[in-house]
Amino acid sequence: MAIKLIALDLDGTLLTSDKHITTRTKDIIARAMSRGVMVTIATGRMLHSALYFARLLASDAPVICCNGGYVGRAEGTPVFAEYFNPVLVRDLLTFVYDRDWYVNWYSGMEIYAPAYIEEYFDAYRTTANFTVTGVGNDYLRYTENVPQIVLRNLDEGIGSYLNAVQERFGDRILPQQNTGTSLDINPPGVNKAVGVQALADAMGLTLDEVMVAGDADNDFEMLEMGAFSVVPENGMPEAKERASYVTASNDANGIALAIEKFVL
Structure with missing residues (x-):
């Protein structure tokens, strides 16, 4: 089925080594969004930073932050949240x-x-x-x-x-x-796969309509959850073992190339 949701890790994946999103990556993501694909962030970072980079992509989608512990926006009821006691x-x-x-x-x-x-x-x-x-x-x-x-x-x-x-x-x-x-x-049981699944469920999507991308150990569950998984060449070997596709590095527009190849 066609990809309708793309969830992207930040550090080592969407962001270059100097912590920016390339112009080419922004352009390719904009093309995907113009076709109705929802693009969001799936990161271990806090909500403020996740939302900042989502907005740089002109995405108003709920973000997946805190390693899947929170899925939502700055305001309103979250799609999913798991807090410590x-x-x-x-x-x-x-x-x-x-x-x-x-x-x-x-x-x-x-x-x-x-x-x-x-x-x-x-x-x-x-x-x-x-x-x-x-x-x-x-x-x-x-x-x-x-x-x-x-x-x-x-x-x-x-x-x-x-x-x-x-x-x-x-x-x-x-x-x-x-x-x-x-x-x-x-909290126990929390990971990015949980967050991605919560957002996919809220959108009424099956995992074959979802693309995820990450590079590190906190991405492992997300990469093997059943969605189409992308890992940049700079990713950990264990992450690449879990990938549906290994793309170019985060400094070589790897995410843009994968989206262009499999979504556009």
């Missing part, structure tokens, strides 16, 4: 604060952290109007409607953090997208 957020943040680890967490359009440290958010440098709300030690006020928590350590890596939170919280959390210096933590 506020008590667990409190306990996890206290655990992290007690060890003086750097943490940020999302709620709605906001990103909270003890304080803003620029080097931890380099990936967001091309997201306009990006701000971090520094809450200091007053974190207990910000534990509602949290779909994702992120631990960061640029100096020593994140391995010891992962081991410690897994030992302490077990199956009450789902660590994913371990970049080596950052670690996303979501």
